[in-house]
Amino acid sequence: MRIAAERASTSGQIEALRRDFEGIVEANALVAVDDEHDPEGSSTAFERAHVAALLARADEHLAELDRALERLDRDDYGRCRSCGEPIPAARLEVRPEATLCVGCAEEREGWAGRGRRRR
Incomplete structure (x- = not known):
C-alpha cells in the first residue's frame, strides 16, 4: 500500500x-x-x-x-473532505495523505483555474 x-x-x-x-x-x-x-x-x-x-x-x-x-x-x-466526491487515484498515488480533490484544493488555495495566480 x-x-x-x-x-x-x-x-x-x-x-x-x-x-x-x-x-x-x-x-x-x-x-x-x-x-x-x-x-x-x-x-x-x-x-x-x-x-x-x-x-x-x-x-x-x-x-x-x-x-x-x-x-x-x-x-x-479517498473522499474529499470538502465536496465528498472521490479523490482521483492518480492524486492519491502522488499524495496519499490528500484530503481534498484537485478542484477543492485549487479553490481553497485561491486558484481560479489552471495556470492562474491568486487574485
Whole structure:
C-alpha cells in the first residue's frame, strides 16, 4: 500500500534528520562558540535551523500519513473532505495523505483555474 511505503520512507527520513541535527549540535558543543567572532557560527546556526525545519516538516508529513491511515480504517479514505466526491487515484498515488480533490484544493488555495495566480 502506498501510505505504508510513504510512511516508512518518511520515518527513515526523520531518523536521518535527527542524526544530522544531533551531529550538528554535538560538533558545535566541541567548539567554543562565539557567534559574534566565529565566521562559522552563522553557518552552523543556519544549518541547524535548516535541518530543524526539515525535521518539523517531516514530522508533520508523518502525522498526515497517520491521519490517512485512520481514515482508511474508518472507510473514509479517498473522499474529499470538502465536496465528498472521490479523490482521483492518480492524486492519491502522488499524495496519499490528500484530503481534498484537485478542484477543492485549487479553490481553497485561491486558484481560479489552471495556470492562474491568486487574485
